Amino acid sequence: MKDAANWTVPILRLNGCLQRGIRPTGARVVQRSVLTVAGIAVLLACGGEPDVTAPLVPRTPRSTSDTAPAPSIAPQQVEVTGLILVARLGGRVHDIRMRLGEVTTLWARAYFSDGSVETVLADWDVSNPAVLKVIQEPYDHNPVSLEPRVEGTTTVTVTYGGLTRAFKLTVKGSLSDVISRRSLEDRRDDVEGPQVHAVYAIVADGVDEELDRNGRIANSVSAAVDWIASQTGRRLRVDTYRGEPDVTFLRLRRSQASLWSQRDSIVSVLDDAIRTSPLASAENAEDKVYAVYYSGPTGVAVEEGPLQVAGSAIPGRLAAVYLWGAHNLGEPSGGVLGDRNYHEVGFHEIVLAHELFHVMEAVDACAPNADGPHVDDDRSDLMYVGVQSVRDRMAVIDRNRDDYYGHDIPGCTDAEDSALWDDGPGRMSAALRLAPRILPSARLPFVCGVR
Numbered sequence: 001m002k003d004a005a006n007w008t009v010p011i012l013r014l015n016g017c018l019q020r021g022i023r024p025t026g027a028r029v030v031q032r033s034v035l036t037v038a039g040i041a042v043l044l045a046c047g048g049e050p051d052v053t054a055p056l057v058p059r060t061p062r063s064t065s066d067t068a069p070a071p072s073i074a075p076q077q078v079e080v081t082g083l084i085l086v087a088r089l090g091g092r093v094h095d096i097r098m099r100l101g102e103v104t105t106l107w108a109r110a111y112f113s114d115g116s117v118e119t120v121l122a123d124w125d126v127s128n129p130a131v132l133k134v135i136q137e138p139y140d141h142n143p144v145s146l147e148p149r150v151e152g153t154t155t156v157t158v159t160y161g162g163l164t165r166a167f168k169l170t171v172k173g174s175l176s177d178v179i180s181r182r183s184l185e186d187r188r189d190d191v192e193g194p195q196v197h198a199v200y201a202i203v204a205d206g207v208d209e210e211l212d213r214n215g216r217i218a219n220s221v222s223a224a225v226d227w228i229a230s231q232t233g234r235r236l237r238v239d240t241y242r243g244e245p246d247v248t249f250l251r252l253r254r255s256q257a258s259l260w261s262q263r264d265s266i267v268s269v270l271d272d273a274i275r276t277s278p279l280a281s282a283e284n285a286e287d288k289v290y291a292v293y294y295s296g297p298t299g300v301a302v303e304e305g306p307l308q309v310a311g312s313a314i315p316g317r318l319a320a321v322y323l324w325g326a327h328n329l330g331e332p333s334g335g336v337l338g339d340r341n342y343h344e345v346g347f348h349e350i351v352l353a354h355e356l357f358h359v360m361e362a363v364d365a366c367a368p369n370a371d372g373p374h375v376d377d378d379r380s381d382l383m384y385v386g387v388q389s390v391r392d393r394m395a396v397i398d399r400n401r402d403d404y405y406g407h408d409i410p411g412c413t414d415a416e417d418s419a420l421w422d423d424g425p426g427r428m429s430a431a432l433r434l435a436p437r438i439l440p441s442a443r444l445p446f447v448c449g450v451r
Helices: 176-180 216-232 263-275 347-359
Strands: 012-014 017-019 056-059 076-086 095-100 104-112 117-120 123-126 132-136 144-148 152-160 163-174 195-202 247-251 288-295 309-314 318-322
Touching (some): 104 152, 132 152, 195 263, 263 288, 263 318, 288 347, 309 347, 318 347
Parallel strands (some): 288 318
Antiparallel strands (some): 104 117, 123 152, 309 318
């Protein structure tokens, strides 16, 4: 494996133009345990009009096997029009903050004049190698790992096809400082624009399982966003602080006894609690929607069976995941909330994904298969109405793209148009759509409180 701090991308000259670099053969494949930081989101974009002076990059077709030679086709000359850096959760930031002990994976993504987008093998340079080690990984799609060495600041410069992007990277203390420190307010945003802010809310006399401090809520939010991205090719913008999902702790003023009769209106109680908390006066509060993990009573069982409501939402405002009573899964909070691995999707992650689509105003009454704010055409659809039976296949997001995501119905709300997405439709390479591990609990039935 080569240290990429001073490694120049192999570039071939063909008729005075640039040929995209190909990974050197014989690269040693090393098994690595890489923690890609759940909250960090890097997108350094090429602003303004395309740079018409950028060099031309002819393409060569890839071979269909390891041994078959590439077809003899004249390279098509295209122009490199943009270069961005991509990480996990999306969002536009001006610099990166890391903690000792983290390893962050980035990709360089190039835009070409023929409309295509590819992850590319770029040249990465570090101004202060004592602070940061940059490793070009020998895997497909050219990931680069950033490994902090000591506390300090350095500038990372990325070059490809004549375009250059640079960002400042600051290394602070250990990652555990961010995760374990409880916050009662919305901390300074890493990311600009409309975004999802996580909240851990408990009743006044409830048991505090410290789900905000042990990383479970941060992991759950990250896994839900990963799963949505694997379905749509787009990332929801998540509110992060120093690279981690920013989670606020909120203790309600209401007791368990006073909330047992609330039933579905518990979501209104949560919304009122947020509006009277420090969250309401935070900078950029108008850009926030809230993903609330609520530990407390939600009311009596629903008529359709022994299940309690697993979540609810206020469109444009709040998505609530109820941690009590939906299923006894033998884990804290009644489920596999976040588990120990941010890349695992279980019951609560699917509930959060469902409620976030309600926040994005799905499903509109004008949708052809609408049944209230849900759909009734496909039992495996994420937004299916009523109590679902255990699915024989995993949930999907608007399978036919005809009801609430990616449809073409004039005047009908489309979640694809929400300002919470980090970029436009189809902008994420399929190679970057993380495929989370699906836990059995992700197929369990649940009831949504939105009516």
